[in-house]
Amino acid sequence: MQNTAAEPPAAEGAAADCPPKPGRLWARAVSWSAWAVLAGYMVLLVFRARLGRPLAAHPAELTLGDLLRWRQLLTESLAAFVQTGLCFFLFGFLVAAAIGAGPSGRCAARGAGRWGTFLARWLLIAALGAGLWLLLCLAETGRLPGLALSLVPLAGYLPGLWVGRGLARGPRAAAWLIPKCALGLAVAASGLAALGLLATAKEPLAVDMPKVTSADKRRLVETLKRPKPLADGSRLLYLAEDDLNLVLAMGMAQVVPGGKGLITLDQGTISAVVSLPLNESEGLRRRYLNGEAAWRLKLEGERLEVRFLHCRIGRLAVPQFILDEALRTMTAMVLGDRDLKAVVAALGSLRVDSGGVEAVLVSRGLVDRVLPSLAARLGRNSGMAVRTEAYYRHLVVAARQFPQEGRFSAFVRAAFALARTRSRDSDPVLENRAAILALAILLGHRRIEHLVGPVSDDALRSEARRHMGRVALSGRPDWCRHYFVSAALALLSNESLSDEAGLLKEELDAGRGGSGFSFSDLIADRAGTQFALAATRDEAAARRMQSRLADGFQLNLIFPEAADLPEGISDEQLEKDYGGVGGAKYNQVMAEIERRLAGCEGLK
Secondary structure (H helix, E strand, O other), rough: OHHHHHHHHHHHHHHOOOOOOOOHOOOOHHHHHHHHHHHHHHHHHHHHHHHHOOOOOOOOOOOOHHHHHHHHHHHHHHHHHHHHHHHHHHHHHHHHHOOOOOOOHHHHHOOHHHHHHHHHHHHHHHHHHHHHHHHHHHHHOOOOOOHHHHHHHHHHHHHHHHHHHHHHOOHHHHHHOOOOOHHHHHHHHHHHHHHHHOEOOOOOOOOOOOOOOOOHHHHHHHHHHOOOEEOOEEEEEEEHHHHHHHHHHHHHHHHHHEEEEEEEOOOOEEEEEEEEEEEOOOOOOOOOEEEEEEEEEEEOOOEEEEEEEEEEEEEEEHHHHHHHHHHHHHHHHHHHHHHHHHHHHHHHEEEEEEEEEEEOOOOOOHHHHHHHHHHHHHOOOHHHHHHHHHHHHHHHHHHHHHOOHHHHHHHHHHHHHHHHHHOOOOOHHHHHHHHHHHHHHHOOOOOOOHHHOOOOHHHHHHHHHHHHHOOEEEOHHHHHHHHHHHHHHHHHOHHHHHHHHHHHHHHHOOOOOOEEEOHHHHHHHHHHHHHHHHHHHHHHHHHHHHHHHHHOOOOOOOOOOOOOOOOEEEHHHHHHOOOOOOOHHHHHHHHHHHHHHHHHHHOO
16 A cells, blocks of 8 residues: 555656657657658768769779879868768758657656667667668768768767757757757867867978989989899889988979978888978968878788878877778779889889888889889879870771871861860860870870870770871871970970970980981971960960861961971081081071971961
8 A cells, every 4th residue: 555655656756857748749740751851861862872973971082193182182071071971960860850859868767668669769860870871881982981981970960869859859949959059069160170270280390301403303213214133033123211202302392382291211110290381372371280100011922011100190199090091091092093003013022121112123114114104193284184085085096097198187187176076165275285185195205195194095005006007297207206295395394394304305316316416307396386385375276276277277287398407417517517506507597497487377
C-alpha cells in the first residue's frame, strides 16, 4: 500500500521535470516536410556528384602546374570546405527535423523503455550522416575519405543537428534558436580569427636564399644532363644541398614571387622552412605564412616511402593525421603527373645525407626528356597547353588529307580555320597563340612542347610521324623550322624561359652542320617572329589574320623571297666581306631583308 501510494508523486515529479512534448500537429508537419526535403536533397547531391559537379570538398588530382596558381588553389580549397560544411549543416538540420527531437537524456532515463528509443534515434542520425559522406566520396573520387577530410562535414553536420532538433521541439524552442545561432556564429568566427592569427605572422622568416645567376643555371643544366655513368648502364646523379636550394629559389621565383625558402639535409631526412606572402595589395597589411617541416625518405625496391616527421605553420603544430592526409594528396599528385611519375619510376636507389641527395637513375629518357621538361614547366601557362592540344590533335588528323606539295600552306590554313571557328566563343588572340604553338611543335621543333606543356602522347606522336610527310617553306625544310621556332619563341620568351629558349636556339644552330652564317635563315627567323606578333597583337589583328589565312592564301603574304640571300658564310668571310655584324655591307643586306619583310601584307 505504501509503495502504491508513493507511485503518483514519483510520476508527477517525472512529469514536472520533463518538458512537455511539442504539439502533435507541429511535430508531424516538421517531420514529414523534413523527410520530403531530405529525400530530394540526397538525390540532388548524389546526382550532381555523378555528373562531375561535386558539392563535397575532396582533393582534386593535382599536377605540378597547379603549384603556379597556389593562391587561387588555396582560395578554391577554402571555398570548397565552406561549401561542404554548409552542405552537411543543411543535411544535419533535415535529419534532426525529420526524426524529431525526442525526450532529453534525463527524461529518457526515467521513462519506461525510453532508453532504447533514445539510442535508436541517435544511431539512425549517425548512420545517415556517415552514410551520405561515404556515398559522396565513393561517387566523386572512388575511394573512402580520410579522417582529416571528414572533420569538415562533421563540423557542419553537428550544428545542423542542433538547429534541427531545436526546431522539432516546438515554436518556443525554435524562437530561441536565433540568439543561440548568433552566439554560435560569433564563437566560431572568433575561433577562426584566432587560428588565422596563430597560423600567420606580420614578418617573414629571416631566410637567406641564394641568388641565382646565369652561371648557376647553366651549371645545374649540365649537372642534370650529364650524370655520371655506372658500370651497369645506370647513371648517378648527385645534387648537393646548395644545388637543391638553387632549384628551390628558381621555383619560388615562379610560384611565389616574394617568397623565401631553405632546405637542409641530414641522414635520410629533408627539412625545409618557407615564408610565403599571403596578400599583395598595398592597401592591406601584409601577412606571411611561415612554416617548417621535415620528411624522411626511404627507397625500398621499387617503392619510394615518404613520411612526415613534423610540420608547424606559424605557432600551430599540424596533427599527424592531417599530415598523413596531405601526404596522400601529394602522392596522388606525383602519380597523376607524367613527368613526376617518370622521375619516381626511374629511381634505382635514393640516398640522403648531410651533404646532398644521391640518386641512381635507371631510365635514360629521364635525363633526355623528363628533367628538361620539369625545369621548363615552372614558367608556363597550363591553360595554354590545353588549348594548344586541341590544335595539335586537329592538325595531326587533318594531315592525312594534305597533298604532298604545298603542305606548309595546308597546315597554316587548317590551323587558322579552326582558330576562326573557335573564336566565335573565345578570345581570338588566345586561339591564334595556340594555333601557332601547335604548328611550332609539329613543324618547328619538338622541344617547344617542353615550353608549352604536354599536348601529345606517344600514340599521337607516332601518328604525327606517319602522316606529317615533308613540310618545306619555299622548298626549304630548314626555313620551315626556323620560321615556326622563332614564332613560338616570340610568344613564349620571357625571363623565366630565356635559358631554355637559348638552349633550343643553340641546338637548332648546331643542326646546320657547321655551314656558317646564313642571311636566308635570318629572314626566316625574322618572318616567323613578325608573323606571331602580327597574329596576336590585339583582337582586331587576330581576326584579320584568321580571315587572311583560313580560306587559302599566297605564300608571299607571310614570307618574302629568300633564295637569293647569301648563306654559308664563314666567320672569316663575314668579317672580310661584310665588316662583321654591324658592318657596312652587313647592314645593307639587313636593310634589304627589312624591305622584303615590309612588303608582306600579312606581317604588318
